[in-house]
Structures are given as C-alpha cells and as structure tokens.
Amino acid sequence: MKSESAAIDIPESSSVAKGKAPLIAVSRDEKGGYGKGIAIFDFILRLAAIATALAAAAAMGTSEETLPFFTQFFQFQASYDDLPTFQFFVIATAFVGGYLVLSLPLSIVGIVRPHAVGPRLLLIILDTVALTLNTAAGAAAAAIVYLAHNGNPNTNWLAICQQYGDFCQKVSGAVVASLITAVIFVFLIVLSAFALRRH
Amino acid sequence: MKSESAAIDIPESSSVAKGKAPLIAVSRDEKGGYGKGIAIFDFILRLAAIATALAAAAAMGTSEETLPFFTQFFQFQASYDDLPTFQFFVIATAFVGGYLVLSLPLSIVGIVRPHAVGPRLLLIILDTVALTLNTAAGAAAAAIVYLAHNGNPNTNWLAICQQYGDFCQKVSGAVVASLITAVIFVFLIVLSAFALRRH
Numbered sequence: 001m002k003s004e005s006a007a008i009d010i011p012e013s014s015s016v017a018k019g020k021a022p023l024i025a026v027s028r029d030e031k032g033g034y035g036k037g038i039a040i041f042d043f044i045l046r047l048a049a050i051a052t053a054l055a056a057a058a059a060m061g062t063s064e065e066t067l068p069f070f071t072q073f074f075q076f077q078a079s080y081d082d083l084p085t086f087q088f089f090v091i092a093t094a095f096v097g098g099y100l101v102l103s104l105p106l107s108i109v110g111i112v113r114p115h116a117v118g119p120r121l122l123l124i125i126l127d128t129v130a131l132t133l134n135t136a137a138g139a140a141a142a143a144i145v146y147l148a149h150n151g152n153p154n155t156n157w158l159a160i161c162q163q164y165g166d167f168c169q170k171v172s173g174a175v176v177a178s179l180i181t182a183v184i185f186v187f188l189i190v191l192s193a194f195a196l197r198r199h
Numbered sequence: 200m201k202s203e204s205a206a207i208d209i210p211e212s213s214s215v216a217k218g219k220a221p222l223i224a225v226s227r228d229e230k231g232g233y234g235k236g237i238a239i240f241d242f243i244l245r246l247a248a249i250a251t252a253l254a255a256a257a258a259m260g261t262s263e264e265t266l267p268f269f270t271q272f273f274q275f276q277a278s279y280d281d282l283p284t285f286q287f288f289v290i291a292t293a294f295v296g297g298y299l300v301l302s303l304p305l306s307i308v309g310i311v312r313p314h315a316v317g318p319r320l321l322l323i324i325l326d327t328v329a330l331t332l333n334t335a336a337g338a339a340a341a342a343i344v345y346l347a348h349n350g351n352p353n354t355n356w357l358a359i360c361q362q363y364g365d366f367c368q369k370v371s372g373a374v375v376a377s378l379i380t381a382v383i384f385v386f387l388i389v390l391s392a393f394a395l396r397r398h
Contacts, residue, residue, distance in 0.1 A: 082353035085342045117396050124392045128330070128385050135331050136338035143284045143339035144346075148354070154281035155347070157356040186327050189388070193323045196395040197316050 035114025038195045042123075042188060043107045046100055049184040053097035053134070056177035060141070061090045063174065065167035078164040085144045086171065092137035093178055096130050103127075110195070117196065124192040131185035138178035145172050234313025237394045241322075241387060242306045245299055248383040252296035252333070255376035259340070260289045262373065264366035277363040284343045285370065291336035292377055295329050302326075309394070316395065323391040330384035337377035344371050 060080050067076035080086040103126065109119045148168055151159035161168035259279050266275035279285040302325065308318045347367055350358035360367035 078353075083351060084345065121392055121396055125389050128327070128388045131327070132330065132334050132381060132385060135334040136341075139335035139338040140342035142335075143342045146283065147343075147346075147356075152282060154277075155356075155359050157346075157354075160354050182331060186331060189327045190324050193320055193392065193395060196392060197320055 039110035050100045052181040056174045057093040060174035063170040078167040089137045089141040096134045238309035249299045251380040255373045256292040259373035262369040277366040288336045288340040295333045
C-alpha cells in the first residue's frame, strides 16, 4: 500500500515541477494517450498530403503535348502555361506542398508534447489557410479542365481534349490529386480540433 | 480579510456543484469572459457570412442579359445557367448560406454556455466542410469569369465580356462576395480553435 501510493505520487510531483499538467493524475495519463495517438495520425496524414500535393504540382507542371503535325504558321502545342489558371495551380500547389514539409517539425512537436497548445493552434490556423489555397487552386483548375473536356456551346468555347488527349489526362490527374489533398486537409483540421479539445 | 476569502470561495463552491469547472476559481472566471466574447464575435461573423453568401447566390442566380439585337437564327442572351460552373456556384453558395442560418442556434448555444465543447467542435467540423465547398465554388467561378473577361488565345476561347458587359459585372460581383465569405469562414474556424483551447 505504501509503495503503491508512492508510485502514484511520483508522476504527479514531476508534472507539478513542469508547471503545466492538471491536478488530477489519472485523467492526465488518459488524455496524454489520446493526444499522442492523434498527433501520430496527424503526422502520417501530413506525409500523405505532401505526396499528393507535390504529385499534383509535378503532374501539372510537366503536362505538355506537341501534336505530330504542324501548319505553315505554327506548331500545335499545349502546355500548362498556356492557361493562367493552370499556372496558378502549379504555384499554389507547390506552395502548399512546401508548407506541409515545413509543418512536419511542428507535427513532431505535437507527438513529443501532446499537451503543448501553441504548436497545435498554429497548425490549425495555417492548415485552414493552406486548405483554402489548395481548394481554390484545385477547383479553378477543375473548372477549366471541365471546359477543356466538354467545351461550352453557349459561349463558343470548343473542347480541346479531342486534340490534346494526353495533356488533358495529365491535367485531370493533377486536379484529382489536388482534391485528395483538400480532403486530407479537412481531416487534419478536424484532428487538430479534437486534439485541442483534450486540453 | 475574512470577507475577501469568502468572496473567492463562493464561485468556487458553486462551480463544483455544476461538476465541470476547473479547480482554480480565478482562472475559471477569466476563461468564461474570453469564451463569451469569442462566442458573440462568432455569432456576428456568422451574420456577416450569411449576408455575403446569400448575396453571392442571389447575384449569380439573377445574372442574365439579353442583347438588344438578334439574328434570324437566335437571340443573343447570356444567363448563369449557360455555364455549369455558375450553376454549381449558385447551388453551393445557397447551400452554404442555408448551413450558416442553421448554424446560428449552435452559435447561440456557444454564447449561453461558453464551456460546452460539443457544439464548438461540431461547428468547427461543419465550418471546415462549408469553407471547402464555398471556396471551391468561388474559385471555379473566378476561373470562368477570368476567362469570360480575358479569353484565352491559346485555346481559341474568346472573351464574351465585350458583348455581355452587365452579365460579367454581376457575375464578378457574385464571385467577390463568395471570396469574402471564404475569408469570414477562415476567421470563424480560427475563432473556434481559440475557443476550444480555452477549455
């Protein structure tokens, strides 16, 4: 009985020395376990988001197709920088991928110290901004890709995917990758909200 | 000295009776004040977001222009439902506006009970989804509006805003309103994250 009460006392006194933990030792241990699990899952999701964001930027950035015939005046060629929306997509998605890489240290801080509120709060704010940027790039590119596939008879914008099939396929893949990134971001924000709640 | 210690004791014992407040009475009062302020600001921001979201949906939904001349074959007319992206914009933005109206009761619960975690957590999750939907609609419409203004010589998509100036102006206004809604949503999510942290 004496040794058991000592075993309970030791973590409590050490946490008081750090000056941050709540007073009830049992509930603190419970919360720590949840927080760490959420932080590890956050880290894994971030790795997945890096993969999809950089894949989207790379696929869009390398999308290019030259048709095997040409007229006297010009060669038929399609590239992502023919369309400003696709340029924006490459820049924004690469930016989001870079942010995700830089956010990994903060995510690791969340694993090491599940109770630290500051990094978690910073992550949720930056994630929200990155989600907005990523969604805007993906949706704008999706609108243009839809137009490239289907055209629009009302405005006399003709579909170009009959001619530039490979280009359209690659661009569509980039858009899909970007929308997957957006879904991962939503999960990241929800996870962070749950992690914040546990304090 | 005696009366002062009694004044400190009274809120502490009443909070223990509710069974939810932390043990240190002073910090609890501080937290309650912040939480209520955040909740009221959240409610006001939500009212602003309702206004911009519904204005965006209404402006886009009523955008229509008939040119004052016609050929033998057809009359020149532009309307939002000529372009699928604009249709999506109207539906998504009206949906977001409806969600915002329905979220007001939850926001009021946050004002009445600043310590309730459940409504706050539900709001942050739904807000994130609504932000994504709203941003997607706004960005997609922005891409098409840009095309309508400037055209794209590489794909032979001609600008239509020379002919349909009023239509373009109304549509651009709707896009701007939708992007303002997105900014308000980012603030709402950040506010909710701060409110969650205070528990």
